[in-house]
Amino acid sequence: MGDTKEGRDKQADDAEKHQREQELAEELERGDEAEPPLEDDEESAEEEDTADE
Template sequence: MADTKDGREDQADDAEERQRERELEEALERDDEDEPPADEVDDGDESAADDDEESAEEGDSSDE
C-alpha cells in the first residue's frame, strides 16, 4: 500500500481517537475515587510558590 497524505491523516485521526478513548476510560475508572480536600491542595501550592519567591529574592541580593 502506498504512503499517501490521506493515509497519514487517517492514521493520525485514528491515533487521536484511541487517545481520547483511553483518557475517557481512565476518567471513568477514577470517577469513584474521592478528591483530596481543597485545603490540602491549596496549602501545598502556596508553600511551593513561596519557596520560589524566596530563592528569587536571594539571587537578586547576591548580585549586588
C-alpha cells in the first residue's frame, strides 16, 4: 500500500484520538484523588519573601 496524504492524515487523526482516550482514562483513574493544595504553596512563597526583608 502506498503512502498517501489521506493515509497520513488518517494515521495522525488516529494518533490524536488515541492520545485523547489515554488522557481521559488517566483522568478517570485519578478522579478520586484530592487536588493538591495551592494555597499552601502561595503562603510558603510569601513567607520566604517576607523573611528576606
